[in-house]
Amino acid sequence: MQHDLPSVTVSRLVSYLRVLADMEAEGVAYVTSERLGGASQVSAHQVRKDLLLTRVTSGTRGRGYTVAILRRELSSTLGLTRSWRVAIVGMGRLGQALADYPDFSGFNFSLICGFDRDASKVGKTLGTLPVFDTRELADRAREQALDIAFLTVPVASAQAATDLIVAAGIRGILNFVPTVLTVPEAVRVEPVDFLAGLKRLAFYLQPHAAVAAAS
């Protein structure tokens, strides 16, 4: 297994895995690099290069990769065969929506608890999650062996909440707040930026862009 994959490769592996999950659900048994690439919007050559990097072994000349095995191999490479313990920091509407999001557990992400500064939420259960005071982050992170935090606080509190998450020893942050966070090198932040996708959409919806794309 390789651990020094470039982040663009990791992103593509995640896309392949998503396509493979859909294929497996539809009962597809084999997939060629052409088809996997087509569904992931990359070239067949890129797919083969990426899978070579991960030393995936499920390919068969002629009919391609076995969907179920390739999916399992990629899951293992991506660290998705162990379970990850997640807290939601910021139990506003977005935090509560995420607490209800159906798909996390299917990938071994277990939502454990929420944190909020609002005293009216602390001590309650919101969307199945117990809510603790954000100031208790360090104690609860240790007690609950938290791995990952979803950051869903207002922009103005984002860095302060991040500092508490980092001080609590949590090494992964999924950042839903539209701002850049400052963290030490050992901590990984993955942004979920609604606006980035929206801005890409705007580019493609421009009348001239549509003309260029169609030509």
Next chain:
Amino acid sequence: MQHDLPSVTVSRLVSYLRVLADMEAEGVAYVTSERLGGASQVSAHQVRKDLLLTRVTSGTRGRGYTVAILRRELSSTLGLTRSWRVAIVGMGRLGQALADYPDFSGFNFSLICGFDRDASKVGKTLGTLPVFDTRELADRAREQALDIAFLTVPVASAQAATDLIVAAGIRGILNFVPTVLTVPEAVRVEPVDFLAGLKRLAFYLQPHAAVAAAS
């Protein structure tokens, strides 16, 4: 202005724009390609190549680009200087959280209305948005000149809702549902995949990955 930019370039321009907005807010006047690249996690060479493609003209030998001008030029290239009219299809918790999300209007994205199949929501105002019946999509899209739909319905209804959006003549979909949508070529879908970021996090949090990254 170029309209046939590769989608990876568009993604990077969106990142630069985000960094520039932060810099402008902090009162930074000039930025070199080195600094812009550093903040966007790409090389200075890549920044210069991308900006060349967009025919940005604000660079000055020595002190770099004027932050305010570069930001304006990129906004224009990305189609962010006109206003876009957005509907939220699926007014559950996530739809309502998005209705409250503070940042859309800052980029000329105007949230106009919501749609839901739930009769108890139709006719109400949720998070400042009037909610219509999803079956009225075609009529309302014309009447309200809707450009973009945020798709926030359950997975099981995603394709059916998408078909209604497409039939209504809306050409851009920001897809929050963790499933692949089938749309005609003239319609652009941008996925917002929470799980993709989460899976990338998992990869980097694996103990061996951390060791490799540190070496």
